[in-house]
Amino acid sequence: MKTFKNIGMKFNIFCSMWLVLSYSCMNKDNFPELSPITITAVHPESVLPGETIVIEGSGFKTARTTVVIFPGNLLGKVIEASPTQLKVEVPRKQDVKGAIQVRTGGDNYASSPQEFNILPYPEPQLNAMSIMQGPVGTPVVAEGNYLSEALEASDLASDIRKTKVLVGGVEAQVERVSFTSVWFRIPEGLEDGLVPVTIVRDGKSSAPINFLVDPRFLFEDDFERVPMDNWATANPPIGIDRNWSIVSGQWKISDFEGNGVLENTTGTNITLVNRSVKTQIDANNDFVVSGWVYAKSTVSSGWVGIAFHVQDDKNHYALRISGNGNLQLVRIVNGSAGVAGLNSTAYQSRLPGQNFYHLEVTATAPYTFTVRVSDINGQEIYSGSHVDANSNFNGGYAGFYATSGLGGYYNDFKIESTTPGD
Known part of the structure; x- marks a missing residue:
């Protein structure tokens, strides 16, 4: 018994020493001392x-x-x-x-x-604005540096009150601020013409940038922005612009032969609209909506165009061109397209797919639309007026549209008013 006991004690001592040595080696190898900084x-x-x-x-x-x-x-x-x-x-x-x-x-x-x-912040640096002209009430995003102490976008009153925007000497309504951006609206009561816009923070003022107060001009976007790697599918569409809203589909900014363009991919009734202004027709308002469209497809099932009086992705008007050159003005009701006065195959030879075309819709009375289509050289392909006998929509948003096919490219979107009210 003593022999086994002694052997057991010696074995335990040996194991303990082995564990200590093993731990010491492990500690040395795997947990080296940090070099002093x-x-x-x-x-x-x-x-x-x-x-x-x-x-x-x-x-x-x-x-x-x-x-x-x-x-x-x-x-x-x-x-x-x-x-x-x-x-x-x-x-x-x-x-x-x-x-x-x-x-x-x-x-x-x-x-x-x-x-x-x-160091303390210098004067605010106002470098650019998202839109340079429009009527009073136009939403604008000022871009630059040192515009606010808020590092990220904030709509807290404690952050907003530290930054002021003066438009023609009139304080504007500020809706959100960040270090590099200020969201505001052109204030009421300004006369038409050029007015200076300045950002004031901590009593320091930026150099001014002029804004043209023009009630005829409502919105414009040339999409000259950094190309996006991924498709935007949710709102706000980061990388496109907060003035835009995805109603349906996938959209992104892309490069097309050195120019910034908007692009979408295939889908049904894909629409992206501008949320700044509406295409409302009444006694004091009319509108002109225009833009460039390019169908990736060359077949009859692939359509691209401009949408207006948009209620949602299943209810709106669209002036559209198919990949093989068909031309239509349609009303889309509950997702189904019906002709609203124009349905022509006569221009297929002049409207082949995989080319840019300029589409324009003018409305000076409810449900009555003057349509113009021209090519990249400015040559008019079609012009005519049409009435929607069903009187479906009066008022809504406007933007770009596609359905089926391979999607398309889009550029230079505008909304204007030709006879603004007082």
Whole structure:
């Protein structure tokens, strides 16, 4: 018994020593000590919010495992990292002073030897506006930098009241703000003509950009924006524009021979409409809707066109061209298309698919439409007036339309009024 007991004790001691040694080896191999961090320089030492700095030193890790902390516990964004250098985007917070801290885990950190300054915001920089002319009440998105202290889009009253928009000296209604954008409407009471638009934040004013107050002009979009990799299917259609709304289908901004265009893919009654203005006909209003369309298909089942008086994807009017050159003005009711005065195959030789055509619909009375179609050279292919005997729709939104086929390309959409009311 003693022999077995002694053997057992020796075995237990051996196992314990083996476990300790194994753990020590594992600890050494798998959990190496972190290299100490040093910061030798930060340059520049003073920058504006959102700008980029370089931190030099040693012991830095990857961009994902290195944390840069600014005074006030503000986190910087590490853009590039090497063992001796970090490229960091500064937080968009103004008037911050103090040392910068770099951490790579646990207690392994270092602070900059000199004080670093994030300067106060400069004057707002107004670079562009989503639309440059239109009537009072037109929704506009101002774009630039330092427009608001809100980093992301915000409709909180506490953020909105810090930014003002002056249009011709009249304060506009601001609906949303962000660091790079301000959403507002052209205020009532302005006379027709050019008026300056300025952004005011913290008592500092931007340089002005002129807006043309013109009651005849309602909306225009040339889609000259960055091409999108993915299709937009939900609202707001990010990458297209907040002024647009997807009623149905998939849409995106694409490049067509060096020009920005709108594109959609195949589907039934695909529509995308502008939500800024309506195509309403009454005693004081009429409208002209126009745009360029291109059918990817060359067969009769693939249609592209402009839609107007849009209620939803199954109820609206459309002036449309098929891939093989058929021309129609249709009313779409509960998803079914019926002819609203124009149904012609006489222009097939002049309207082949895979070409751009300019479509225009003018309405000066309810249910009465003047239609014009021209080619890329401006040559008129068709012009005529038609009446919808069924008197289906008066008022709604307008945009682009496609059904069946392969979808299409679209450009230079406009809504205008020829006889605006007072």
